[in-house]
Amino acid sequence: MPKSVRTITSAEDARICVVMVGLPARGKSFIAQKIIRFLSWISVNAKSFNVGQYRREAGALKPTPDFFDMDNDNYFVIRKQAENNAIKDILKWFSEEDGVVAVLDATNSTRERRAGICEILKANKIEPMFIESYSDDESFILRNINEVRKVSPDYSEQDPEMAIKNILLKLQKYEKNYETMTSELDGDLTFIKLVNGAQEAIINRIKTYSESRIAFYVMNLHLKPRCIYLSRHGESVYNVEQKIGGDSCLSERGLKYAQKLPELVTANAGDANLTVWTSTLKRTHETAQYLAYKKLQWKALDELDAGICDGMTYEEIEDKYPDDFKARDDDKYEYRYRGGESYRDVVIRLEPIIMELERQDNILIITHQAVLRCIYAYYMNVPQEESPWMSIPLHTLLKLEPRAYGTKITKIKANIPAVSTYKEKGTSQLGESVTASKASVRDIITSIAGDK
Numbered sequence: 001m002p003k004s005v006r007t008i009t010s011a012e013d014a015r016i017c018v019v020m021v022g023l024p025a026r027g028k029s030f031i032a033q034k035i036i037r038f039l040s041w042i043s044v045n046a047k048s049f050n051v052g053q054y055r056r057e058a059g060a061l062k063p064t065p066d067f068f069d070m071d072n073d074n075y076f077v078i079r080k081q082a083e084n085n086a087i088k089d090i091l092k093w094f095s096e097e098d099g100v101v102a103v104l105d106a107t108n109s110t111r112e113r114r115a116g117i118c119e120i121l122k123a124n125k126i127e128p129m130f131i132e133s134y135s136d137d138e139s140f141i142l143r144n145i146n147e148v149r150k151v152s153p154d155y156s157e158q159d160p161e162m163a164i165k166n167i168l169l170k171l172q173k174y175e176k177n178y179e180t181m182t183s184e185l186d187g188d189l190t191f192i193k194l195v196n197g198a199q200e201a202i203i204n205r206i207k208t209y210s211e212s213r214i215a216f217y218v219m220n221l222h223l224k225p226r227c228i229y230l231s232r233h234g235e236s237v238y239n240v241e242q243k244i245g246g247d248s249c250l251s252e253r254g255l256k257y258a259q260k261l262p263e264l265v266t267a268n269a270g271d272a273n274l275t276v277w278t279s280t281l282k283r284t285h286e287t288a289q290y291l292a293y294k295k296l297q298w299k300a301l302d303e304l305d306a307g308i309c310d311g312m313t314y315e316e317i318e319d320k321y322p323d324d325f326k327a328r329d330d331d332k333y334e335y336r337y338r339g340g341e342s343y344r345d346v347v348i349r350l351e352p353i354i355m356e357l358e359r360q361d362n363i364l365i366i367t368h369q370a371v372l373r374c375i376y377a378y379y380m381n382v383p384q385e386e387s388p389w390m391s392i393p394l395h396t397l398l399k400l401e402p403r404a405y406g407t408k409i410t411k412i413k414a415n416i417p418a419v420s421t422y423k424e425k426g427t428s429q430l431g432e433s434v435t436a437s438k439a440s441v442r443d444i445i446t447s448i449a450g451d452k
């Protein structure tokens with residue numbers, strides 16, 4: 001019986017607690033959630049602990065700005081209790097749930113408070129890593145205030161004007177005591193200070209691979225509006241023959257999709273500048289051939305390697321390697337084709353693609369079924385056990401718009417028929433053909449996938 005092999009992603013066993021630092025409305029929760037999403041995607045056990053949530057659970061549901069008055073002892077007790085509960089849960093999570101990276105999402109705005117947290121973490125053999133989001137840019141702050149107003153349970157039911165007034169008052173309370181991190185005064189701590197998003201970054205005492213991976217990731221984050229377009233290559237000769245893998249050319253209908261793609265892209269991206277990324281396989285180049293944008297080839301975007309099954313149909317695999325066929329159906333994410341790859345392997349080789357995508361502006365990626373599922377899973381927060389089973393039809397352009405707390409997705413069908421390459425669990429038969437719908441070119445479904 002073939003056994004899937006678990007791949008270790010890092011040789012370190014250090015447990016890290018990322019401690020967020022910064023005034024309210026500096027995008028700390030956005031950074032915290034992105035870190036968790038990225039680490040979970042690469043299979044690192046990571047969890048965020050938001051002190052605001054603990055404070056709400058402690059009864060301070062919709063606090064007035066006075067609640068954040070640093071000189072008010074009564075309120076201080078509640079705030080401190082919320083912080084203590086969060087830290088208690090972090091320690092419990094590390095010891096009982098094999099945690100690897102926790103994020104303590106709070107302002108942690110004074111040196112004294114940070115020193116206290118440091119002491120507890122170190123006593124429990126957890127490495128503290130501070131990430132400060134600092135800003136003196138009014139437009140950056142205003143954008144974040146607006147975000148907080150919309151998504152924070154503290155303000156979501158308030159009249160927008162009143163909410164903004166309250167957030168500004170809360171900010172003033174914190175500003176009085178806020179101590180930013182500096183190499184001079186905090187030189188013995190591991191920290192990264194992001195100034196105005198990631199316009200500038202100060203990095204101090206990053207020692208381990210895991211810390212540098214997190215630091216590099218957050219330095220690449222940006223919230224400038226941009227779109228990521230994803231498409232599978234047009235229908236290939238192998239797709240028509242129901243064979244997997246290979247390096248075949250496009251079918252006639254696949255070529256039609258390639259010819260239509262420039263029109264689809266312009267209809268949605270207008271005259272925005274785009275870079276097209278393809279894999280190194282022929283079917284993706286042929287799909288990109290009529291697009292008049294700069295093109296880059298990535299080996300990392302090549303389809304999941306089916307090893308000894310490359311070039312076979314699912315029926316042939318079931319017939320010749322029934323144990324492998326079943327093992328893959330039982331655990332599609334972990335199953336590694338003999339001499340080939342698993343979905344987990346694909347995610348690992350896609351890490352540099354995600355790092356680069358976070359840095360970039362508008363990108364169109366033309367790649368393959370399995371690779372697209374993995375990229376999609378990162379943006380849409382799809383759990384590992386579900387992602388290999390997602391249906392991503394041919395001849396469909398996906399438009400992703402990353403936002404602060406989720407990604408907006410639009411599906412644009414090209415209205416060109418294609419075979420289905422979707423195989424359901426428990427069968428070797430492929431689904432129904434994707435026929436041209438009667439709707440016009442732009443059959444658009446829009447949804448927002450929020451963070452979980």
Ligand SMILES: O=P(O)(O)OC[C@H]1O[C@@](CO)(OP(=O)(O)O)[C@@H](O)[C@@H]1O
Pocket residue numbers: 232233236239243244245246303304306367368369370388421423
């Ligand atoms: O993981 P599963 O569902 O088998 O999907 C991956 C398969 O998709 C295919 C099509 O069946 O990809 P592609 O987009 O490159 O045409 C195969 O080449 C590949 O093995």
